[in-house]
Amino acid sequence: MTLTPEQLEDIQASRANPQATLRAVAPGMEKHLYEAREVLDHGFVRVIDYMGDDSAIVQAARVSYGAGTKHVSNDEGLIRYLMRHWHSTPFEMCELKLHVKLPVFVARQWIRHRTANVNEYSARYSILDREFYIPQPEQLAAQSTVNNQGRGETLQGAEAERVLRLLKDDAGRAYDHYEEMLSQDGQQGLARELARMNLPANVYTQWYWKVDLHNLFHFLRLRADSHAQYEIRVYADAICEMVKDWVPAAYSAFEDYRMGGVNLSAKGVEVLKRKLAGEDVTQESSGMSKGEWRELMAAFE
Amino acid sequence: MTLTPEQLEDIQASRANPQATLRAVAPGMEKHLYEAREVLDHGFVRVIDYMGDDSAIVQAARVSYGAGTKHVSNDEGLIRYLMRHWHSTPFEMCELKLHVKLPVFVARQWIRHRTANVNEYSARYSILDREFYIPQPEQLAAQSTVNNQGRGETLQGAEAERVLRLLKDDAGRAYDHYEEMLSQDGQQGLARELARMNLPANVYTQWYWKVDLHNLFHFLRLRADSHAQYEIRVYADAICEMVKDWVPAAYSAFEDYRMGGVNLSAKGVEVLKRKLAGEDVTQESSGMSKGEWRELMAAFE
Amino acid sequence: MTLTPEQLEDIQASRANPQATLRAVAPGMEKHLYEAREVLDHGFVRVIDYMGDDSAIVQAARVSYGAGTKHVSNDEGLIRYLMRHWHSTPFEMCELKLHVKLPVFVARQWIRHRTANVNEYSARYSILDREFYIPQPEQLAAQSTVNNQGRGETLQGAEAERVLRLLKDDAGRAYDHYEEMLSQDGQQGLARELARMNLPANVYTQWYWKVDLHNLFHFLRLRADSHAQYEIRVYADAICEMVKDWVPAAYSAFEDYRMGGVNLSAKGVEVLKRKLAGEDVTQESSGMSKGEWRELMAAFE
Amino acid sequence: MTLTPEQLEDIQASRANPQATLRAVAPGMEKHLYEAREVLDHGFVRVIDYMGDDSAIVQAARVSYGAGTKHVSNDEGLIRYLMRHWHSTPFEMCELKLHVKLPVFVARQWIRHRTANVNEYSARYSILDREFYIPQPEQLAAQSTVNNQGRGETLQGAEAERVLRLLKDDAGRAYDHYEEMLSQDGQQGLARELARMNLPANVYTQWYWKVDLHNLFHFLRLRADSHAQYEIRVYADAICEMVKDWVPAAYSAFEDYRMGGVNLSAKGVEVLKRKLAGEDVTQESSGMSKGEWRELMAAFE
Known part of the structure; x- marks a missing residue:
C-alpha cells in the first residue's frame, strides 16, 4: 500500500465529515473523493475536489445558445451535439483537482499539457522518499x-x-x-x-493537478490511447473511471466521438466513397502514402 | 430589478436545496451562491459555483514545499508569505464560476483577460433583450x-x-x-x-465566466484599480466583496500586497534611500522623468 | 480603398528597404509583407512579420524525434505525418503577426481564440473613424x-x-x-x-494579432469553415491565401487532414464498416440520432 | 566544447548565408544567431530565430493608443511608460526561439513556465548522450x-x-x-x-523553446534572480545578454522596473512614509511579521 498511516487517517477524517452545500453535487464523484486509487507499484490518483456535473455543461451551453438549444430534446442529446461539433467551452465549465503520485519520467510527459494548474513536491525544499518504479x-x-x-x-x-x-x-x-x-x-x-x-527518473514525485474537463478530455484522448506509454496510460485509465462516474453523459460522448472515433483526411474520405461505390481501391490507386493507407485499413478492417 | 421572475424562482429553488458533500465548503461563499448582486442599471454578478477555500491554498502549498513550510506558524502567515513572494500556483488551486450580465463595451475589456473560461450569450442563436446601459x-x-x-x-x-x-x-x-x-x-x-x-456597445450581454483565484486577483488588481474605467470597476468591486467572504486570508494578503502595494523601480528605490538618508532629492537630481517622479511622489506624500 | 495615403506611403517605404538577415526567410511570404489585402467594405489583413517556414517545422520535429525521424524520406512526408498524428508542437514553432481592420462584431468572435497576442485600437484613448460595415x-x-x-x-x-x-x-x-x-x-x-x-457593432476597429501556426490552423479550421459566419470567413479565407504561400507543405497537409477531413464517431465507423461489408444500414438500424445520421450521410454521399 | 563537429559545421553554414528580408531586423541579435553560448559543463543556449525589435513594441503600442501616445516624446520613453504601467501586450509582439541544452533537473523547473512552445528531445524515440552535469x-x-x-x-x-x-x-x-x-x-x-x-536528473536533454518577450521577461525576473537556483540562473543570465542586444530599450526598462525594482506592500509604504517623516519605526511598531520586516530593511539599507 502506497499511502502512509497519516495519509490514511487524513482520508478517513475527510470522508467522515460531510457538509451542506448549495453547489452542484455529483453523487458519483462523492464516492471517489479523497480515496486513493493505486496505480503502478507506489503511485496513486485521488480526487481532491471537483466543480460541476453533466448539468453544469448543459447550463453553460444554454447561456450561450439561449432559445437556440430548445429544440434539442434532452441533456444527453445536447451534450452529444456539443461534443460532435467541437463546442468545447461548455465542457470547460467543469473542473477537477487530483492528487497524483507518479514516477518522474511520467511526470515529464504529463506536464507537457500546459493548460492545467500544478503544485509539485519540491525537492529543493524537501527530501524525496525512497520509492522507485520497478516494472512488473x-x-x-x-x-x-x-x-x-x-x-x-x-x-x-x-x-x-x-x-x-x-x-x-x-x-x-x-x-x-x-x-x-x-x-x-x-x-x-x-x-x-x-x-x-x-x-x-523512476523516483516518485507527487503533485496536485487541476484541469477543466475539456482539457482533461484532450489529455485522456492522448494518454489513454493505445499508443501512449503504458506507465502514463494506467494513470489515464484510472482517471477515466472517475470521470465516468462524475459526468456520465459527457464521458459517454467522449468515448464515442474521441476515444473510439477516427479522423479521416480528405483522401481518406475519397477512398471510402470509392469503396462504398464498389470500386476496388489499392494503396497505389489511393494517392496515399504507405503509412496513411495502413492506418486507414487498420481502422476499417 | 434586473432578474426575470423565472430567474428569481430559479435562484430560490437552487438555494432551497442544500446537499451533502465531502468537498471543502466555504461558509462565507455559500451565502452568496446564486444571489444576484446588482451592478449598474441592468447588470449583475452572481456566484454559480466555487472550488476550494483558504485551506485549499495552504494544502497545495504544503504539497509543494513539504517539510519546508513547517516553520511558518499558521495558515494566514503562509498565505501572506506566498503572496509576498509571488508563489502563484497555490492560488490557482481555487476556482470561481460567475454569471455576469454586463454592457458589451465592458465585456470587450473583460475578455482581454485570456486565462479564463467563458460561455457568452450568442446573438447569432438568440435575440438580445432591450436593455442598455445609460449612465447615472x-x-x-x-x-x-x-x-x-x-x-x-x-x-x-x-x-x-x-x-x-x-x-x-x-x-x-x-x-x-x-x-x-x-x-x-x-x-x-x-x-x-x-x-x-x-x-x-451599451447593450447588455451575459456570460458564465470561470477563473482560478490567481488570475482573478490579477483581474481585480487591474480592474478594481482607481484608473480602471468606472463601468468595469463596479463589477470588480462587487466581486471583491464575494472573494473577501470566500477566502478571507488570501483576500487580506491581496489587499496588502497588491491593491495597496507599490512597485518601485531601481531608480525609485535609490531616491527613497537618499531621502531616508536625509538628502533633499528633486526630480532633476533623481534621474527620473517627470511622469515617473510625479507618480513616485504621489505614492509617498 | 481602405488605407489612408499615409498608410500607403508607409507600406511603400517598408517594402522599399530589404535588409540582410541570417534567419529563415520564406520567399512566398516576403511578397505579402505589409501589403493590405482588402476584406469586406473597409477592412483589410496584412502581414507585419512572420517567423519560420516549412523547414522550421521539420527542424523542430527532428529535435524531438532525433534519429527516430530518419526513416521518413522527406520534409513534406514528415509534415504530413505530424499533422495526421496531431503532433502539434512543431507547428507552434512558426509565428505570424497580422494587422487586421475589422468590424467590432467580427472582432468579438475572433477574440474568443485565446492563445494569441493582441493589441487593439483603444477607443478610450482615441477617436474611432466613421467607418461601418454595410453588407453587399x-x-x-x-x-x-x-x-x-x-x-x-x-x-x-x-x-x-x-x-x-x-x-x-x-x-x-x-x-x-x-x-x-x-x-x-x-x-x-x-x-x-x-x-x-x-x-x-458594425463600426470598424483594428488590431495587431500574433499567433503560432498550430493555433492559427485551429482558428482557420473553425473560421474558414462553411458554417462560420460569412463576415469572419472572408478574413479566414484571406489568411489562408497567405499561409499557403508561407508554409506550402504545412498548408497542404492542413487542407487534407483538417479542412477536408471528417471526424467519425465510433458509431460512424461501425456504420461504414457495415456498409463496406454490403449491409444496407438505415438511420433506425444505425443507433444514431437523426442529426448524426444526416451529417454522416452528407459527408459520404 | 559541447557542440559536435556536425553542429559547428551547421552553424557556420547557416551564418554564411544572409538573405534579404523586408521584416524588422535587429542587428544586435543577428550577431547572436545560431552561435552557441556555453552554459554549465555541457550545456548551451543559442538563438534560432527572433521576431521584432524595440520598434515593434512601439508600433504595437501606437496601434492601441493611437493619438493618445503622441505626447510621449520618444520610443524609449514610451517603452519605459509601458513597462511601468504593466501594459504587457506590446511586449508580447516580439518573439524569441532558442535551442537550449540543459540538465533534466533544470528542464523540470524551466517547463513550469507554461506560456511557451517547446519541442524536447524524446528519449522514447532516440538514445540520450553520455553527458551529465557535474558541478564545479x-x-x-x-x-x-x-x-x-x-x-x-x-x-x-x-x-x-x-x-x-x-x-x-x-x-x-x-x-x-x-x-x-x-x-x-x-x-x-x-x-x-x-x-x-x-x-x-543531471543527464542533459535539449529543446527548442519559443516564447514572447513579455513572458520571457517574467521568466528572467524569476530565474535571473539571486534566489533562483544557480544552475538555471546561468541560463537566464546568458539569455539576458542576448535580449540586451536584441531590444536594448525594453531590456533597460526591464532592468530598472523589474530586476532592480521592489514591490512594497501597503504596510511597507506606511513604514517608509513614517520613516520619511522622521519617525523611528521598529519591527514591533510596524505591524509586520519578522520576515516581512527583514526583507523590507534589506531592500532599503
Missing part, C-alpha cells in the same frame, strides 16, 4: 521493431532478470548516495537542490 | 484634460441632458430597428447574426 | 429556417432596401451623435470611454 | 541553514571530493547500464521508453 515482469518489453516509440515483445529469462536487477540496484544505490550526500552527520551536508540530481 | 448623471463625465484615458469633471446642465437624451434615443431607435429587421411578419426577416450589428 | 446586397440574408445560427435566402426588393437604409442611417446618426457628444466646441465634451458606447 | 567545486554548496530552498557555504576537502566522486560514479554507472539494457547484441534489448528511467 510482464511490462519489461523490448524495443519495438516497427514503431520507433513503442514496445515489442516481453523480455524473457536471463535478460529480464538482469534488467530488473540493474534497475533495482541502481535506484537503491543512487538513493543511498543521495542520503549520504545530504547527511549532516559529521559533515556539512550537500544542498538538497543539488543532491536530488543523483536520483533516476 | 453623476457618471456622465467630461474627457480628462490630463489623462488620455480618463474622466474629468461631471457634465452639467444642458450638456448632460443632451448626452443622456442622445444615448437613450439612439439605443431605443437601434433596438426598434433591430426588431423591425428581424421581424418575420409579412417579410422574410434578416438573419440574427446580421441584425445584431445594429446594436450599440 | 447579396450578403443580406434571411434567418435560416433549419439552422439556428445560419443564414437562409437572400433578402429581396423592398425588404432588402429597408434593411440597408436602416443600417446606414443608424450608423451615420450614431456617429454624428458620437462626434457631437465628444465635441469640446462650446461645451466640456463627454469622455471618450463613455461616448464610444453609442457606436454600433 | 565552487558550486558544491551545503544546504543553507536559513533558507529552506537555498545554498550555504561551499563544501570543503574530503566531503567535496566524496560528493563529486559519487555524482560522477553514479552517473557513469547508470549510463553504462542504460546502454547495456538497450543493447541488441545477443539479446532483445529493452525498449528505450523504459531504459531511460535509469538515468539520473
Whole structure:
C-alpha cells in the first residue's frame, strides 16, 4: 500500500465529515473523493475536489445558445451535439483537482499539457522518499521493431532478470548516495537542490493537478490511447473511471466521438466513397502514402 | 430589478436545496451562491459555483514545499508569505464560476483577460433583450484634460441632458430597428447574426465566466484599480466583496500586497534611500522623468 | 480603398528597404509583407512579420524525434505525418503577426481564440473613424429556417432596401451623435470611454494579432469553415491565401487532414464498416440520432 | 566544447548565408544567431530565430493608443511608460526561439513556465548522450541553514571530493547500464521508453523553446534572480545578454522596473512614509511579521 498511516487517517477524517452545500453535487464523484486509487507499484490518483456535473455543461451551453438549444430534446442529446461539433467551452465549465503520485519520467510527459494548474513536491525544499518504479515482469518489453516509440515483445529469462536487477540496484544505490550526500552527520551536508540530481527518473514525485474537463478530455484522448506509454496510460485509465462516474453523459460522448472515433483526411474520405461505390481501391490507386493507407485499413478492417 | 421572475424562482429553488458533500465548503461563499448582486442599471454578478477555500491554498502549498513550510506558524502567515513572494500556483488551486450580465463595451475589456473560461450569450442563436446601459448623471463625465484615458469633471446642465437624451434615443431607435429587421411578419426577416450589428456597445450581454483565484486577483488588481474605467470597476468591486467572504486570508494578503502595494523601480528605490538618508532629492537630481517622479511622489506624500 | 495615403506611403517605404538577415526567410511570404489585402467594405489583413517556414517545422520535429525521424524520406512526408498524428508542437514553432481592420462584431468572435497576442485600437484613448460595415446586397440574408445560427435566402426588393437604409442611417446618426457628444466646441465634451458606447457593432476597429501556426490552423479550421459566419470567413479565407504561400507543405497537409477531413464517431465507423461489408444500414438500424445520421450521410454521399 | 563537429559545421553554414528580408531586423541579435553560448559543463543556449525589435513594441503600442501616445516624446520613453504601467501586450509582439541544452533537473523547473512552445528531445524515440552535469567545486554548496530552498557555504576537502566522486560514479554507472539494457547484441534489448528511467536528473536533454518577450521577461525576473537556483540562473543570465542586444530599450526598462525594482506592500509604504517623516519605526511598531520586516530593511539599507 502506497499511502502512509497519516495519509490514511487524513482520508478517513475527510470522508467522515460531510457538509451542506448549495453547489452542484455529483453523487458519483462523492464516492471517489479523497480515496486513493493505486496505480503502478507506489503511485496513486485521488480526487481532491471537483466543480460541476453533466448539468453544469448543459447550463453553460444554454447561456450561450439561449432559445437556440430548445429544440434539442434532452441533456444527453445536447451534450452529444456539443461534443460532435467541437463546442468545447461548455465542457470547460467543469473542473477537477487530483492528487497524483507518479514516477518522474511520467511526470515529464504529463506536464507537457500546459493548460492545467500544478503544485509539485519540491525537492529543493524537501527530501524525496525512497520509492522507485520497478516494472512488473510482464511490462519489461523490448524495443519495438516497427514503431520507433513503442514496445515489442516481453523480455524473457536471463535478460529480464538482469534488467530488473540493474534497475533495482541502481535506484537503491543512487538513493543511498543521495542520503549520504545530504547527511549532516559529521559533515556539512550537500544542498538538497543539488543532491536530488543523483536520483533516476523512476523516483516518485507527487503533485496536485487541476484541469477543466475539456482539457482533461484532450489529455485522456492522448494518454489513454493505445499508443501512449503504458506507465502514463494506467494513470489515464484510472482517471477515466472517475470521470465516468462524475459526468456520465459527457464521458459517454467522449468515448464515442474521441476515444473510439477516427479522423479521416480528405483522401481518406475519397477512398471510402470509392469503396462504398464498389470500386476496388489499392494503396497505389489511393494517392496515399504507405503509412496513411495502413492506418486507414487498420481502422476499417 | 434586473432578474426575470423565472430567474428569481430559479435562484430560490437552487438555494432551497442544500446537499451533502465531502468537498471543502466555504461558509462565507455559500451565502452568496446564486444571489444576484446588482451592478449598474441592468447588470449583475452572481456566484454559480466555487472550488476550494483558504485551506485549499495552504494544502497545495504544503504539497509543494513539504517539510519546508513547517516553520511558518499558521495558515494566514503562509498565505501572506506566498503572496509576498509571488508563489502563484497555490492560488490557482481555487476556482470561481460567475454569471455576469454586463454592457458589451465592458465585456470587450473583460475578455482581454485570456486565462479564463467563458460561455457568452450568442446573438447569432438568440435575440438580445432591450436593455442598455445609460449612465447615472453623476457618471456622465467630461474627457480628462490630463489623462488620455480618463474622466474629468461631471457634465452639467444642458450638456448632460443632451448626452443622456442622445444615448437613450439612439439605443431605443437601434433596438426598434433591430426588431423591425428581424421581424418575420409579412417579410422574410434578416438573419440574427446580421441584425445584431445594429446594436450599440451599451447593450447588455451575459456570460458564465470561470477563473482560478490567481488570475482573478490579477483581474481585480487591474480592474478594481482607481484608473480602471468606472463601468468595469463596479463589477470588480462587487466581486471583491464575494472573494473577501470566500477566502478571507488570501483576500487580506491581496489587499496588502497588491491593491495597496507599490512597485518601485531601481531608480525609485535609490531616491527613497537618499531621502531616508536625509538628502533633499528633486526630480532633476533623481534621474527620473517627470511622469515617473510625479507618480513616485504621489505614492509617498 | 481602405488605407489612408499615409498608410500607403508607409507600406511603400517598408517594402522599399530589404535588409540582410541570417534567419529563415520564406520567399512566398516576403511578397505579402505589409501589403493590405482588402476584406469586406473597409477592412483589410496584412502581414507585419512572420517567423519560420516549412523547414522550421521539420527542424523542430527532428529535435524531438532525433534519429527516430530518419526513416521518413522527406520534409513534406514528415509534415504530413505530424499533422495526421496531431503532433502539434512543431507547428507552434512558426509565428505570424497580422494587422487586421475589422468590424467590432467580427472582432468579438475572433477574440474568443485565446492563445494569441493582441493589441487593439483603444477607443478610450482615441477617436474611432466613421467607418461601418454595410453588407453587399447579396450578403443580406434571411434567418435560416433549419439552422439556428445560419443564414437562409437572400433578402429581396423592398425588404432588402429597408434593411440597408436602416443600417446606414443608424450608423451615420450614431456617429454624428458620437462626434457631437465628444465635441469640446462650446461645451466640456463627454469622455471618450463613455461616448464610444453609442457606436454600433458594425463600426470598424483594428488590431495587431500574433499567433503560432498550430493555433492559427485551429482558428482557420473553425473560421474558414462553411458554417462560420460569412463576415469572419472572408478574413479566414484571406489568411489562408497567405499561409499557403508561407508554409506550402504545412498548408497542404492542413487542407487534407483538417479542412477536408471528417471526424467519425465510433458509431460512424461501425456504420461504414457495415456498409463496406454490403449491409444496407438505415438511420433506425444505425443507433444514431437523426442529426448524426444526416451529417454522416452528407459527408459520404 | 559541447557542440559536435556536425553542429559547428551547421552553424557556420547557416551564418554564411544572409538573405534579404523586408521584416524588422535587429542587428544586435543577428550577431547572436545560431552561435552557441556555453552554459554549465555541457550545456548551451543559442538563438534560432527572433521576431521584432524595440520598434515593434512601439508600433504595437501606437496601434492601441493611437493619438493618445503622441505626447510621449520618444520610443524609449514610451517603452519605459509601458513597462511601468504593466501594459504587457506590446511586449508580447516580439518573439524569441532558442535551442537550449540543459540538465533534466533544470528542464523540470524551466517547463513550469507554461506560456511557451517547446519541442524536447524524446528519449522514447532516440538514445540520450553520455553527458551529465557535474558541478564545479565552487558550486558544491551545503544546504543553507536559513533558507529552506537555498545554498550555504561551499563544501570543503574530503566531503567535496566524496560528493563529486559519487555524482560522477553514479552517473557513469547508470549510463553504462542504460546502454547495456538497450543493447541488441545477443539479446532483445529493452525498449528505450523504459531504459531511460535509469538515468539520473543531471543527464542533459535539449529543446527548442519559443516564447514572447513579455513572458520571457517574467521568466528572467524569476530565474535571473539571486534566489533562483544557480544552475538555471546561468541560463537566464546568458539569455539576458542576448535580449540586451536584441531590444536594448525594453531590456533597460526591464532592468530598472523589474530586476532592480521592489514591490512594497501597503504596510511597507506606511513604514517608509513614517520613516520619511522622521519617525523611528521598529519591527514591533510596524505591524509586520519578522520576515516581512527583514526583507523590507534589506531592500532599503
